Amino acid sequence: MILFVVYNMETKNILIKNVLILNPKDNDENNNHDHIEIFKGSVLIENDRIAEISSEISSSDVNKIIDGENKILMPGLINTHNHISMNLFRGIADDIPLETWLKDNIWPLEAGLNGKYCYAGAILAAIEMIKSGTTTFNDMYFFMEDVANATKDSGIRGCLSHGMIDFGDPEKREKEFKENIKLIKNCNNKAEGRIKTFFGPHSPVTASKELLERVRKEANKYNVGIHIHMNETQIEVENVLKTTGKRPFEYLEELKFLGDDVIAAHGVWLSKEEMNIIKNRDVKISHNPCSNMKLASGISPINELLEKKICVSLGTDGAASNNNLDMFEEMKFASLLQKVNTMNPQSLPSDMALKMATLNGAKSLGLENDIGSIEVGKKADVILIDVDSANMTPMSKKISSNLVYSANGSNVHTTICNGEILMENRKLTKLNEADILQQGNIAIKELIEAKEAEN
Numbered sequence: 001m002i003l004f005v006v007y008n009m010e011t012k013n014i015l016i017k018n019v020l021i022l023n024p025k026d027n028d029e030n031n032n033h034d035h036i037e038i039f040k041g042s043v044l045i046e047n048d049r050i051a052e053i054s055s056e057i058s059s060s061d062v063n064k065i066i067d068g069e070n071k072i073l074m075p076g077l078i079n080t081h082n083h084i085s086m087n088l089f090r091g092i093a094d095d096i097p098l099e100t101w102l103k104d105n106i107w108p109l110e111a112g113l114n115g116k117y118c119y120a121g122a123i124l125a126a127i128e129m130i131k132s133g134t135t136t137f138n139d140m141y142f143f144m145e146d147v148a149n150a151t152k153d154s155g156i157r158g159c160l161s162h163g164m165i166d167f168g169d170p171e172k173r174e175k176e177f178k179e180n181i182k183l184i185k186n187c188n189n190k191a192e193g194r195i196k197t198f199f200g201p202h203s204p205v206t207a208s209k210e211l212l213e214r215v216r217k218e219a220n221k222y223n224v225g226i227h228i229h230m231n232e233t234q235i236e237v238e239n240v241l242k243t244t245g246k247r248p249f250e251y252l253e254e255l256k257f258l259g260d261d262v263i264a265a266h267g268v269w270l271s272k273e274e275m276n277i278i279k280n281r282d283v284k285i286s287h288n289p290c291s292n293m294k295l296a297s298g299i300s301p302i303n304e305l306l307e308k309k310i311c312v313s314l315g316t317d318g319a320a321s322n323n324n325l326d327m328f329e330e331m332k333f334a335s336l337l338q339k340v341n342t343m344n345p346q347s348l349p350s351d352m353a354l355k356m357a358t359l360n361g362a363k364s365l366g367l368e369n370d371i372g373s374i375e376v377g378k379k380a381d382v383i384l385i386d387v388d389s390a391n392m393t394p395m396s397k398k399i400s401s402n403l404v405y406s407a408n409g410s411n412v413h414t415t416i417c418n419g420e421i422l423m424e425n426r427k428l429t430k431l432n433e434a435d436i437l438q439q440g441n442i443a444i445k446e447l448i449e450a451k452e453a454e455n
């Protein structure tokens with residue numbers, strides 16, 4: 001009797017009843033078809049994990065029941081490249097190429113950042129992600145312990161790295177290592193295991209050979225992954241060619257830097273040889289179509305990467321180059337961009353886009369045993385999509401068509417991460433939305449005023 005009471009007090013159960021379940025799968029030879037399993041059923045969540053999936057689950061002894069009528073249940077979306085605190089810089093520098101965007105616009109503003117501002121930007125971003133169905137993000141930025149606090153407070157899952165830039169300066173390098181290692185020591189596996197830490201060498205242009213070589217050693221030592229920007233613009237590739245005589249992936253191959261724990265953002269300008277290196281080393285590519293289009297960086301040859309069975313996931317990049325964190329938009333743009341790039345409407349079909357935003361994201365972050373699909377034993381990172389809305393009516397026979405081509409983030413009805421309901425019926429359960437929006441506005445106003453006072 002006593003045992004029964006203790007069990008009931010400690011186990012938090014959520015039953016999602018009679019819902020259309022959409023599950024990305026890795027089950028076939030052909031990388032372009034049938035990645036998505038769809039069936040009607042009920043899902044029982046016990047504490048942080050999916051405990052049961054079947055057609056009939058008893059409602060007794062359940063703390064909470066969610067009616068799945070008119071809803072699709074799918075894995076929470078995984079955004080594999082971001083700088084979430086940059087939500088503060090939304091709309092601050094539009095219609096400019098990457099190099100000037102960074103040097104003349106973003107870096108001067110970033111000089112005024114502190115932990116409080118980075119928290120304000122990150123928690124704002126967390127709201128945006130929860131409200132548009134993202135449950136995991138991969139981040140590289142400053143003041144990452146404050147971003148860790150925002151991750152903790154918001155309930156979502158985050159992979160965090162300190163963006164390391166040294167431009168060859170040994171003192172700066174030392175500081176960057178100290179900072180990233182401190183982040184790893186203080187935050188790895190924290191917030192009920194929702195936080196993982198990575199090393200974040202910014203790019204082969206901004207980080208020296210010494211920095212990159214040391215990152216590989218330290219990543220092995222601490223057993224964490226590496227998050228880096230690669231081959232984003234033609235200018236960046238030319239710079240690496242000029243200074244090293246090699247293209248960026250060839251250069252990193254020579255440094256023995258690459259491995260299956262490396263997630264490379266962008267990968268826009270890639271030679272055939274570089275694609276082979278990526279494949280051989282099982283490097284993961286985070287494709288950021290909106291950012292690449294907005295900064296006119298170019299079109300990544302995703303079709304070719306997928307044909308080679310390279311693991312490609314999706315990221316938004318920061319809100320200053322996107323300008324939002326809606327992964328539904330990212331799926332659609334990824335698909336449309338490959339279609340027009342190859343002049344073939346069959347390129348990157350909706351099933352593949354969904355898989356990139358879920359299962360491939362999980363694999364890219366080394367989290368495939370825990371997230372990315374709806375399986376018993378995996379973490380309960382799931383979202384419910386409301387199909388009872390004008391832009392989802394009528395539902396296509398191919399559910400992924402509605403989700404990728406018709407939906408947007410505001411069709412997300414409920415967001416659950418690590419077994420906790422973070423939004424239900426579009427209402428946040430943990431965060432005070434109005435207050436956080438206001439804090440975000442104050443932060444950017446102060447940052448701009450401080451910069452203007454300097455000039």
Ligand SMILES: N[C@@H](CCSC[C@H]1O[C@@H](n2cnc3c(=O)[nH]cnc32)[C@H](O)[C@@H]1O)C(=O)O
Nearest residue numbers: 083106140141142163164165202229317318
């Ligand atoms: N510790 C470094 C900060 C690096 S954080 C990561 C950096 O990446 C920048 N960033 C954001 N988006 C992109 C992009 O698309 N390409 C390259 N850099 C970017 C961002 O503004 C930030 O400066 C320092 O001392 O400067």
Ligand SMILES: [Zn+2]
Nearest residue numbers: 229265317318
């Ligand atoms: Zn970036």
